[in-house]
Structures are given as C-alpha cells and as structure tokens.
Amino acid sequence: MQTLDFEGRKIGDAYPAYVISEIGVNFNTFDEGKKLIDASVAAGVDCVKIQTFKAETLTTKDAIFDLPKVGKISQYKVFKELELSDSLQKKLFDYARKKKIIFFSTPADKQDVNFLEKLDMPIYKIGSDDATNIPFIEYIAKLKKPTLVSTGMCNMKEVLEIKEVFSSNNNNKLAILHCVTKYPMDPEFANLKAINTLKRKLKIPIGYSDHSLGIDVCKTAVSIGANIIEKHVTMDKRQKGPDHILSATPKELKELTAFSKIAFSSLGNGIKKPAKCEEFTRKESRKSIVTIKNIMKGDKISKNMIKIMRPGYGIPPKDFKKIIGKTAKHDVNVDHVLKWTDLIH
Secondary structure, eight states, rough: OOOEEEEEEEEETTSOOOEEETTTTTTSSSHHHHHHHHHHHHHTTEEEEEEEEEEHHHHOTTTTEEOOOOOOEEEEHHHHHOOOOOOHHHHHHHHOOOOOOOEEESSHHHHHHHHHHHOOOOOOOOOOTTTHHHHHHHHTTTTTOEEEEEEEOOOHHHHHHHHHHHHHTTOEEEEEEEOOSSSOOOGGOOOOOOOHHHHHOOOEEEEEEEEEESEEEEEEEETTTEEEEEEEOOTTTTTTSSTTTTTTOOHHHHHHHHHHHHHHHOOOOSOOOOOGHHHHHHHSOOEEESSOOOOOOOBBBOGGEEESSOOOOSSSSSHHHTTTTOOEEOBBBOOOBBGGGOOOO
C-alpha cells in the first residue's frame, strides 16, 4: 500500500490511525472555535478541520431538508446561519498555527478553494456531497496537495472515478474515507468491512468519516485497520445545530485518540510467532517429559518412569513415544526434566 505524508505525519498501514477533529458547523464565534481547537490539541489529535462555504454558492434557495421530527426546512437558511466569515477563518488558521496543530478545511466551491489557497492550505478535504462533482475534484487535484475525499452515498465505480481524476492529474496524494451520509447514523449501516475492500482495490490509505453517536463505531474502524478517523467534536452535545448530537466530547475525543494508538500497537505485523515477551514464559509455562522415579544408568525408559509436566525446557511432549525404550546414559533422579543428552541414542 502507498504511504502518504501529511505535513510530516506518515499515513498508512505501518502507522497509527490519523485522527481528525472535525469542528466545522459546531461553532459560530472565534472564542467557540478557539475552545474546540484547544480541546482537540489537548486530546492529542493529529489535526483540526473546519468547513468553508457560502450559502449563495452551495445551494439554491428552493432546496429543502426534510428532517425527522423537524419537517421541511430551507437548506439555504441552515447553511447561511452556519457559514463562517473569511476573517474568522483566517483568525482560526493563525491561532492553530500558534498551537502547532495542522488545520485545514472542506471547501464547497472553487471560490472557497481560491480563498483557502490564500491561507496556504496544507491539506484539502472533499465532502461526500461533492464525491461525484468531477470538475470540482479535478480543480483540487491539480493543486497537487494531499487530499481526503469522503465517499458517502458512493458505489465502487464512483470511488474509482475519483482516483482516476487524481491519477490523470499526476497527484498521488489521495486518501479515501469510507462514510455513510446519515445524521446521526445507526451502527448497523456503517458497513466497516468496506474499508478493507477499498484498501485491496485502491492500494492507497483508506479511512473512515463517522456520523454515529458516541465513539464505538470509530473504535471498531480503527481496530480493523482504518488509516484515518474523522470525528465531529463539540463542547456540548445538547447545543443547537445539526452535528452536535453526533459529535464527540473532548473527553471522548481523547479516549478515541489514545485508543487508536493502543489499537495500532496491538495489531502487530501479522506474523504468527512467539512475542518477545513470551521468550521466558515459553520455558516456564510449557511442559516437558519429566521423570517420576529414580532411573539408573543403563535402565530402559518405560511409560511408568515418566510423565508430562512443567517446565518446558526439556524434551517436548510430542516426543513422548520416541523415548520409550531408550537407555539412560547416567543416573537420573526423580523430578528430573529429561533432555536428549540424558539418553543413549
């Protein structure tokens, strides 16, 4: 599998999952955004992400959301309330640099990309809503910067088209995020096995962008080998807004980040062999062939002279039948762990 470099942080199967704290649309002011950045840094994430869009270029004024328990509401009105001013975004980028945390965004339009380029955007994220927006994907691919693409609502053919856009523009800095576009998403729809299907097919880092409640699905994704985890973060799940309920608290984010490192270290290299920490245990905990009575030099070994017992540094149990009838080379006391040097071959 290809390994990517995101601002000095390697991403791939040989490295722990890259954890993204998604704070976009979960704040409106600089102080709120600053608190989320601080909480993300304290949690030990690899980067923080926001969303860059203008309602005017994102949706028509006639488009609606038809939400359970809410009914029909204007998409334009929702996004207008959530969009961040250019000045606020610049302040957040500057603050994140001071905190020495990677900070990037998901643009929704070419104009957003042009603005982010002025901020020296290090990484780009393309949302699931633009996963089939080939002209927009190509516009970003041509920048030759590391890019994540969420693939909610996509089939494999559409995912392969995304990779082809990057390949045809000589940009090999692509990572794909498996995603299910439902807010919130029930775990039964996560289909996390798709992560390894995408790995085998694309041979590039594959991650998971989560919209479920809590962090259990994210932990599962890490456990089966997701190279990247993106999780929304909030200071309070009870706040008003579409993403707060499915976001992680700072405490949960810290737990997820710590878990991703433990999970990676526990996966190992896949080779079945004794662990280094088992070297001594193998000798003291396994069993050998042991004498259960005194044996004199020249005696023939019989079944009633030996037994299989701990420790494990003598003749192994699998050779029990082989030593029946062998001759003792010297006197052997009871409770002696037999070795081949005790016998005449």
